[in-house]
Amino acid sequence: MPDLCTTGERLFKELDQYIDSIGAEPDKLISVLQKAQELFGYLSSEVQQHIAEALGIPVSQVYGVVTFYNFFSTKPKGKVQIKVCLGTACYVKGGDRVLERFLEELGTKPEEPTKDGQFSIHAVRCLGACSMAPVVLVGEKDFYGRVKPDMVPRIIDKYKEVKVQ
Amino acid sequence: MPLAATTILICAGGACISAGEESVKQALEKEIEKYALGDVVRVVETGCMGACSLGPLMVIYPEGVFYQKLTPQAAKKIVEEHILKGRIVKEYLYKMPTGEAVPEAVEKLPFFARQVKIATRNVGYIDPLNIEEYIARDGYFALAKVLKQMSPEQVIEEVKKSGLRGRGGAGFPTGLKWELTRKSQGDKKYIVCNADEGDPGAFMDRSVLEGDPHTILEAMAIGGFAIGANQGYIYVRAEYPLAIERLNIAISQAKEYGFLGEKIMGSDFSFHIEIRIGAGAFVCGEETALIASIEGKRGQPRVKPPYPAQSGVWGRPTVINNVETLACIPPIITKGADWFRSIGTEKSPGTKVFALAGKITNTGLVEVPMGITLKELLYEIGGGSSTGKKIKAVQTGGPSGGCIPSEYFDTPVDYESLQKLGAIMGSGGMIVMDEDDCMVDVARFFLEFTVDESCGKCTPCREGTKQMLKILDKITAGEGAEEDLQELENLATVIKDTSLCGLGQTAPNPVLSTLRYYHNEYEAHVKEKRCPSLKCKQLIRYVIDSSKCVGCTACARVCPVNAISGEVRKVHQIDNEVCIRCGSCIEVCRFGAISKVSP
Numbered sequence: 001m002p003d004l005c006t007t008g009e010r011l012f013k014e015l016d017q018y019i020d021s022i023g024a025e026p027d028k029l030i031s032v033l034q035k036a037q038e039l040f041g042y043l044s045s046e047v048q049q050h051i052a053e054a055l056g057i058p059v060s061q062v063y064g065v066v067t068f069y070n071f072f073s074t075k076p077k078g079k080v081q082i083k084v085c086l087g088t089a090c091y092v093k094g095g096d097r098v099l100e101r102f103l104e105e106l107g108t109k110p111e112e113p114t115k116d117g118q119f120s121i122h123a124v125r126c127l128g129a130c131s132m133a134p135v136v137l138v139g140e141k142d143f144y145g146r147v148k149p150d151m152v153p154r155i156i157d158k159y160k161e162v163k164v165q
Numbered sequence: 166m167p168l169a170a171t172t173i174l175i176c177a178g179g180a181c182i183s184a185g186e187e188s189v190k191q192a193l194e195k196e197i198e199k200y201a202l203g204d205v206v207r208v209v210e211t212g213c214m215g216a217c218s219l220g221p222l223m224v225i226y227p228e229g230v231f232y233q234k235l236t237p238q239a240a241k242k243i244v245e246e247h248i249l250k251g252r253i254v255k256e257y258l259y260k261m262p263t264g265e266a267v268p269e270a271v272e273k274l275p276f277f278a279r280q281v282k283i284a285t286r287n288v289g290y291i292d293p294l295n296i297e298e299y300i301a302r303d304g305y306f307a308l309a310k311v312l313k314q315m316s317p318e319q320v321i322e323e324v325k326k327s328g329l330r331g332r333g334g335a336g337f338p339t340g341l342k343w344e345l346t347r348k349s350q351g352d353k354k355y356i357v358c359n360a361d362e363g364d365p366g367a368f369m370d371r372s373v374l375e376g377d378p379h380t381i382l383e384a385m386a387i388g389g390f391a392i393g394a395n396q397g398y399i400y401v402r403a404e405y406p407l408a409i410e411r412l413n414i415a416i417s418q419a420k421e422y423g424f425l426g427e428k429i430m431g432s433d434f435s436f437h438i439e440i441r442i443g444a445g446a447f448v449c450g451e452e453t454a455l456i457a458s459i460e461g462k463r464g465q466p467r468v469k470p471p472y473p474a475q476s477g478v479w480g481r482p483t484v485i486n487n488v489e490t491l492a493c494i495p496p497i498i499t500k501g502a503d504w505f506r507s508i509g510t511e512k513s514p515g516t517k518v519f520a521l522a523g524k525i526t527n528t529g530l531v532e533v534p535m536g537i538t539l540k541e542l543l544y545e546i547g548g549g550s551s552t553g554k555k556i557k558a559v560q561t562g563g564p565s566g567g568c569i570p571s572e573y574f575d576t577p578v579d580y581e582s583l584q585k586l587g588a589i590m591g592s593g594g595m596i597v598m599d600e601d602d603c604m605v606d607v608a609r610f611f612l613e614f615t616v617d618e619s620c621g622k623c624t625p626c627r628e629g630t631k632q633m634l635k636i637l638d639k640i641t642a643g644e645g646a647e648e649d650l651q652e653l654e655n656l657a658t659v660i661k662d663t664s665l666c667g668l669g670q671t672a673p674n675p676v677l678s679t680l681r682y683y684h685n686e687y688e689a690h691v692k693e694k695r696c697p698s699l700k701c702k703q704l705i706r707y708v709i710d711s712s713k714c715v716g717c718t719a720c721a722r723v724c725p726v727n728a729i730s731g732e733v734r735k736v737h738q739i740d741n742e743v744c745i746r747c748g749s750c751i752e753v754c755r756f757g758a759i760s761k762v763s764p
Binding site: 025026027028029030031033034064065068069070071072087088089091092093094097100101104124125126127129130131132133135140143144145148149150 | 179180182183184217218220363364365366367368403404406441442443444445446447458459460461462463464465520521522523524528529560563594596598602607610611614620723725747748749752753
């Protein structure tokens with residue numbers, strides 16, 4: 001797939017430019033990983049290797065940081081990421097049942113993309129909208145408050161056709 | 166720019182955004198354009214106004230009319246009626262329990278009127294993207310006073326005298342922290358704002374960062390001047406992109422106006438601020454873990470001493486203050502320590518912001534004087550239970566805190582009183598629980614959280630919390646034995662005594678406090694295999710009341726696993742072997758025929 005290769009090269013170039021702009025110091029590792037994940041969607045071993053070389057640190061250190069923080073993912077995510085809040089307020093108001101319903105409807109497990117790669121479901125801790133509990137966040141912006149399990153199929157339907165996040 | 170005759174403040178806090186604030190704002194702007202009102206009506210998106218359950222909401226000035234639960238249609242009507250014709254649109258006003266509609270809700274509602282705003286004084290009143298609005302409300306005045314009239318020692322003395330204590334949870338005196346760092350030797354020093362608000366259920370820091378970012382910059386500059394630091398870091402969680410965006414804008418504005426950078430306001434003091442974005446690790450709220458994370462490492466805590474005041478970021482003396490703590494600094498400087506001390510209690514002066522959530526009517530953010538009783542906070546301000554069922558307990562302090570039963574609601578809210586009850590102030594999250602909430606399940610929920618978030622460095626926390634969770638899983642599944650309760654307590658004590666950092670030392674609190682106040686619930690699970698709150702799935706069954714069931718088939722159709730059988734117009738039955746206890750049937754039954762029983 002020649003297209004993909006060039007995309008990959010372009011992304012690596014963009015990452016290198018970012019590293020140059022903030023300075024290739026080991027203490028910038030977390031910022032660099034955040035940028036890389038924004039560009040690639042997830043942190044493959046190839047990307048981690050590249051970052052380790054760019055910052056002059058062992059790849060084990062990069063891997064150590066990647067696996068420590070919840071924000072970083074070493075596996076690809078779905079095109080549409082659905083975050084179900086399981087903070088205390090949402091849990092008390094039935095967020096766990098909303099999560100179950102999403103997994104059931106899509107026949108997948110948390111963090112794992114659906115077979116067609118369209119969706120992945122993520123249980124998250126507190127989106128800071130506790131008064132609307134239980135809360136679901138689709139993508140970065142679409143909030144759904146006071147979600148009931150019955151509303152889940154309708155939410156999924158709205159994003160079945162979405163192509164790129 | 167001509168002076169706007171009308172200003173519409175529309176709340177753009179997290180809850181209002183999720184309730185559709187953006188479409189309301191767009192509708193407002195469209196109508197304003199349609200009637201060519203752009204020159205006389207200004208729409209300002211503010212930070213969180215606090216009354217999150219009423220969102221999306223807005224206040225129209227100069228009249229001060231408060232509109233709630235808005236829609237794009239409502240916005241259209243309000244422009245046509247209120248703005249153009251001066252007629253208040255009654256249907257979107259707040260209605261008192263008596264049914265009376267109140268236009269000036271901000272002054273009359275106990276939810277607003279009982280509050281005393283210090284840390285959140287500007288949140289919801291100013292445009293967070295406009296530095297001039299901050300300046301108009303005495304912004305950067307405290308910094309000017311400090312630079313022109315005070316020595317670093319005098320600043321520290323003033324903060325010490327105010328009695329301000331860390332609002333992030335532990336309540337360490339802020340002035341003392343500053344003094345220790347000032348006295349430490351180091352060629353460079355740092356001040357860090359801890360904006361890694363990780364307690365589920367707490368969002369006051371977010372509201373300050375989004376609604377009044379300049380106050381944090383000003384306070385950090387004052388702190389930097391006091392301790393002798395020229396560099397500050399704001400460590401903010403990645404989950405708050407809007408806060409990050411607004412902080413970045415605020416920093417560049419402050420630089421432009423000369424409140425940050427070299428030789429601030431013509432003095433010899435230079436100060437710079439950088440933002441560091443967290444990557445999702447609860448333990449990074451702990452000081453030494455946060456420092457490791459700023460340095461780009463795994464956020465694992467280390468043994469104290471040395472304290473950050475001696476050896477912090479890159480081994481240099483460092484002060485770490487929470488967002489809400491910092492937000493109190495400018496008013497303390499401008500109004501004086503005595504004024505601050507006049508609010509709150511002797512040992513806990515000032516105010517505290519609480520995030521009310523869970524089963525309470527008025528969810529949202531409130532800032533109240535310390536020493537207010539839980540009863541006042543939950544009933545007078547919070548409006549009591551939202552479910553019609555009795556409030557059973559309030560959980561404070563997140564995963565490090567505890568559950569306080571309703572019998573203790575006369576307790577004043579301050580650091581010491583809450584600690585005596587086995588809970589903590591924490592960052593100010595208050596989750597209200599009613600009779601449907603099982604305390605064993607709540608304890609299990611928090612432990613699941615700490616097991617997930619334990620960094621793994623020290624054994625008591627890494628292994629101990631896991632063992633506790635295993636026991637709680639057993640108990641909620643109806644497989645617990647009486648010895649398990651004793652074992653839970655033993656483990657809890659050991660973990661508290663031997664963990665390396667605050668996360669482990671406080672992780673057992675939710676279990677210990679529920680064991681203390683709700684021992685009977687634990688016993689019911691263990692001895693009778695019964696969940697009194699009908700929450701623990703493995704201990705309950707769903708039954709259909711044959712006298713109420715009309716055979717409408719709604720439940721059978723909604724059941725995802727076909728556990729319900731029955732013919733049309735005949736009483737239905739649930740096969741509890743197949744039932745997954747999802748509760749969908751109860752939600753759809755219009756006859757109240759389905760209920761849960763235990764065992």
